[in-house]
Amino acid sequence: MALLIVPLVLLLVVSLLLDYRFALDQANDAYDHELADAAAAIAARIRVRDTGIEVTLPEDVIRILRGSGDELFYRVIAPDGETLAGVPDLKPSAHGDTLRIGDDTLDARPVRTAVLRTPTSAGVVTVVVAETTHKRRLVADRILFAVMWPNLTFMLVALVLVIAAVSIGLRPLRVLSSEIEARSARDLGLLPVDGVPAETLPLVTAINRLLGRLRAASESQQKFLADAAHQLRTPLAALQTQLELAYEEAPPAQQGRIRQLLAAAHRIGHLAHQLLALARAAPEAAAGHDHHQVDLPELAGEAVSDALDRALERGIDLGLEAAPARILGSTWLLREVMSNLIDNALTHAPTGARVTVRTGVEDGRPFLEVEDDGPGIAEEDRERVFDRFYRCPQTRGPGSGLGLAIVREIAQLHDAEACVHPPRAGGRGVCVRVKFPASGAP
Secondary structure (H helix, E strand, O other): OOHHHHHHHHHHHHHOOOOOOHHHHHHHHHHHHHHHHHHHHHHOOOOOEEEEEEEOHHHHHHHHOOOOOOOOEEEOOOOOOEEEEOOOOOOOOOOOOEEEEEEEEEOEEEEEEEEEEEOOOEEEEEEEEEOHHHHHHHHHHHHHHHHHHHHHHHHHHHHHHHHHHHHHHHHHHHHHHHHHHHHHHHHHHOOOOOOOOOOHHHHHHHHHHHHHHHHHHHHHHHHHHHHHHHHHHHHHHHHHHHHHHHHHHHHHHHHHHHHHHHHHHHHHHHHHHHHHHHHHHOHHHHHHHOOOOOOOHHHHHHHHHHHEEEEEHHEEEEEEEEEEEEEOOOOHHHHHHHHHHHHHHHHOOOOEEEEEEEEEEOOEEEEEEEEEEOOOHHHHHOHHHHHHOOOOOOOOOOOOOHHHHHHHHHHHHHOEEEEEEEEOOOOOOOEEEEEEEOOOOO
């Protein structure tokens, strides 16, 4: 807005200066005629005698000179430069014009002077008449004020109209900005072009082309990840199957080594799965996931059922406390959250521990959490455990340090918060909770 106001203000100042100069010129033109007439009246009283040049000013001429409203001074100069009458301090101009009117100073005061050169038989006699500029300034000020208010009113009206026009013209851009601002990072749908003004249509069209390219790139990345997952899982599954068969057929002396190979193959498969999940949860790949209503208790029940065999194998009591909770999200990604939280708890909880999966709504916000009574996480590590590949110093056993990093990445895609808390009942252990927005929709 300042870019509009500053030029208009400068234009107003320049306009006022020009108006003032014009008003002063008009005032000077009017009073210069009177000044020239005064010089001519004095020149008419010049007489050449045998004894020399004489100047006699009758009383009526003096009254006329003094009644102009300003102080008036004159000087009559003989051809040889001698002052015949008047104020000796008045200096004639060096110009040779018969009549010259201009600005000068007398006793440090501005004056308007008229210089009239009159030929006589004795030579050229110069008449100089000077007048202070009070009445000229007064007339100029009156003219200036007369034209200033219309100019000022015009400028103010123009400023209001320009601001209103710009505001109306930019309204579609503000609407477009609000619509883009309200979108989530995964929404790469095209902007509507219906009703878009012709002035902003090229901008909307360019943005839609960019969104189209971004969506195509995201879909291409999702396709690559899906293909990579298939290409990795197939040989790993075959390797695990072959190792399991070899373990059953191998003599007891070799089974220990094959068991180690089988465990390593399981870890490689698990790590590959987590790396792919982390890549698919990245913001640049998020547009490829469709979001819809997801029932958290149902999703938690499926995850608990999938993990029961492993929990029984490790002697861990895996339970579910499911209260109603629904959110808008990606089923596949939320299943990864559940799977990683439960896997993390089963990996680090000791034999005989309790692991509880909960869903519900607290303070109007849907949540899911996994709590265990294992060794817990030190307070200084509760934020760092969400970093990629970070493992607590006291952690023992298998793990890649990616599980909770994946949880946070997916939580952020749903505008949710992933955080670590002490167990609800206190004591040992840890509770990892994901809290979703109060509206249930990211």
